[in-house]
Amino acid sequence: MTIFLTAPGRPLAIGNGQLALWHPLVTTPPVTTPPGGGGFAAGAAGHWDASSLAGMLDSSASPVVGWNLNTSSVLDLTATQNLAAYSKTAVLPQSTARLNGILGGLGLSTVTPPNELPASGQYLPVISPDQGFQLAGATFGAAGAWSWFLVWSRPNWRQGGSTAPIALMTVGSTPIVTLDSTPGVASNLRLFPSGANVVLSSTVTRRHTHSLLLVNTPGTGVSAWLDGSQVASAVANPLTSAGTMTLLHDTTTGGGAQC
Numbered sequence: 001m002t003i004f005l006t007a008p009g010r011p012l013a014i015g016n017g018q019l020a021l022w023h024p025l026v027t028t029p030p031v032t033t034p035p036g037g038g039g040f041a042a043g044a045a046g047h048w049d050a051s052s053l054a055g056m057l058d059s060s061a062s063p064v065v066g067w068n069l070n071t072s073s074v075l076d077l078t079a080t081q082n083l084a085a086y087s088k089t090a091v092l093p094q095s096t097a098r099l100n101g102i103l104g105g106l107g108l109s110t111v112t113p114p115n116e117l118p119a120s121g122q123y124l125p126v127i128s129p130d131q132g133f134q135l136a137g138a139t140f141g142a143a144g145a146w147s148w149f150l151v152w153s154r155p156n157w158r159q160g161g162s163t164a165p166i167a168l169m170t171v172g173s174t175p176i177v178t179l180d181s182t183p184g185v186a187s188n189l190r191l192f193p194s195g196a197n198v199v200l201s202s203t204v205t206r207r208h209t210h211s212l213l214l215v216n217t218p219g220t221g222v223s224a225w226l227d228g229s230q231v232a233s234a235v236a237n238p239l240t241s242a243g244t245m246t247l248l249h250d251t252t253t254g255g256g257a258q259c
Helices: none
Strands: 012-015 018-021 083-086 094-096 105-107 132-138 146-153 166-171 174-179 189-191 198-201 209-217 221-226 229-235 243-247
Touching (some): 198 229
Antiparallel strands (some): 083 132, 146 209, 166 243, 189 198, 209 221, 221 229
């Protein structure tokens, strides 16, 4: 064992101008603490994070105790309303480790190598086409001021023959944000596809992590930022009131985003 000692407020140098430590070590993993330490944002009505076990709950609303276990909901860090797992067949997703090499996630792999192999033309991971999450009473109407911030990972092409658009956000049965899923053509990310049908981007990369911020201003419309860059402003909002919001599912059979 080797012990290094250094004076308070002084970086630990290891020679040749190199530093070993230059700020205090964190004692709490960043994935379990909202940005800013006290909450996601001032006045936040909900904050759900499925990147670590601390945010995943079992059927008794207790934190799941390990990876690859059934997960019933995602904890609301503002203590308002948990995000419930949703599927047409009532099959639960599982806690999944190392989604992007650093953080975990929630999903349901339908093929587990080496005992199982994907069908011809399919690629690992083969994710269930019937997984999503729901929140009752979500505010998306045009008359209210609201902001929604969504981060998602591994948006693969649909596998199994369907080329239907991937629904990232749905209110009631109305898709709010969709991603085209036809290999070989432009990968369009669309806002209000059944209304204004604004293409936010035609170059969304697959199997990566992306973030989308939507902000509604009453009387003006919706502005959108993709991965930190503004991609739309004053888009007409066709919604009139609150409703049940579904993430990563369009509420039809096989309508999961396979994310």
